[in-house]
Amino acid sequence: MTTGQVSDRFARGQARLEEISGQDAQAFTESLRDIAPDLARYVVEFAYGDVHSRPGLNAADRQLAVLGALVAQGDTQEQVRRQTGIALHVGLEPRQVVEAVTHLILVVGIPRVLNALVAVRAAIEERGLKADPIEVGANTERQRDRYAYGEARLRQIAGDDGVTVIRALDPIAPDLGRYIVEFAWGEVYDRPGISVRERQLATLGAMIGFGDTPKQQKTHFKIALRQGLTPEELVELVVQVAPKAGFPRVLNALAGLREVLDERGLTV
Known part of the structure; x- marks a missing residue:
C-alpha cells in the first residue's frame, strides 16, 4: 500500500x-x-x-481472550508466539501468560497446551525475560478430601448452577463429574498467578475459538458475570475473538451470551 x-x-x-x-x-x-x-x-x-x-476492554484483557482462541484452535504456534509478545508488551507478566495457557488444559486438553507453551517460551526468551514458574505445593486441606475441597471452590466461583451441571453427570458418568470437581475446580482453579476473572477471559476465548461449546460457554458467561465482568465487557470479549476464530463461531457465542443476559434481566 x-x-x-x-x-x-x-x-x-x-x-x-x-x-x-x-x-x-x-x-x-x-x-x-x-x-x-x-x-x-x-x-x-x-x-x-x-x-x-474498540473501547470497553483493556489491551491485556483482550490478549488473554486472543491467546485462548489461538491455543484452542491448535496448529497456531507462530501466532501464539506473536500474540504472547503483544501480551508482554501491554503489561502481562511472563508468569501470567504461562498460567493462563496452563489453565486451558481444562478446555482444550494437554497436547495443545504443551505445543502452545513452546511458543510462549520462545516469545519470553526473545525478549530476554524469564517466567518464574508457579509450583503449587501440597495442600493439606485439599488432600484430606479432594472432592469436598473442589466442590467448595466450585460453589464459591460458579454458585449452585455449577453444582447442578456436575450432578447431571451422576446417572451416566459420575467419575467424570468427580474428575471435574477434584481436578478442574479443586486444583487448577485454585492456582495462584492470575485471578478467576482473568481465567474466565482465557477460558471463554478458548471455548469460542474451539467452537461447538454452546452449553459450556453459557455456563462460563454466568461465571464471568459473577466474577465482575460486565455485559459490555463480555460483548467486547466475543467481538475481539472474531479475527481469530471467524464470524460463525462468534455469532454463535453472541447468541448464547444474549440468552444469559436475558435470563438475568441484563442489558448492554
Whole structure:
C-alpha cells in the first residue's frame, strides 16, 4: 500500500499495532508484502484498526481472550508466539501468560497446551525475560478430601448452577463429574498467578475459538458475570475473538451470551 493509498482504518490499525507490539508491528506487515499484501492490509485494518481499537476492554484483557482462541484452535504456534509478545508488551507478566495457557488444559486438553507453551517460551526468551514458574505445593486441606475441597471452590466461583451441571453427570458418568470437581475446580482453579476473572477471559476465548461449546460457554458467561465482568465487557470479549476464530463461531457465542443476559434481566 503506497502512502497515497493509506486509509484512515489502516492508519488507525497500524498505530494500534505499534502501540501494543512495539517494533514487531512493521516486521509483521513487511513479512507479507511480497506474497499477500492485501492480507496484511485486512489484518491491520480489521483486526487492529476496527476490533482491537474498540473501547470497553483493556489491551491485556483482550490478549488473554486472543491467546485462548489461538491455543484452542491448535496448529497456531507462530501466532501464539506473536500474540504472547503483544501480551508482554501491554503489561502481562511472563508468569501470567504461562498460567493462563496452563489453565486451558481444562478446555482444550494437554497436547495443545504443551505445543502452545513452546511458543510462549520462545516469545519470553526473545525478549530476554524469564517466567518464574508457579509450583503449587501440597495442600493439606485439599488432600484430606479432594472432592469436598473442589466442590467448595466450585460453589464459591460458579454458585449452585455449577453444582447442578456436575450432578447431571451422576446417572451416566459420575467419575467424570468427580474428575471435574477434584481436578478442574479443586486444583487448577485454585492456582495462584492470575485471578478467576482473568481465567474466565482465557477460558471463554478458548471455548469460542474451539467452537461447538454452546452449553459450556453459557455456563462460563454466568461465571464471568459473577466474577465482575460486565455485559459490555463480555460483548467486547466475543467481538475481539472474531479475527481469530471467524464470524460463525462468534455469532454463535453472541447468541448464547444474549440468552444469559436475558435470563438475568441484563442489558448492554
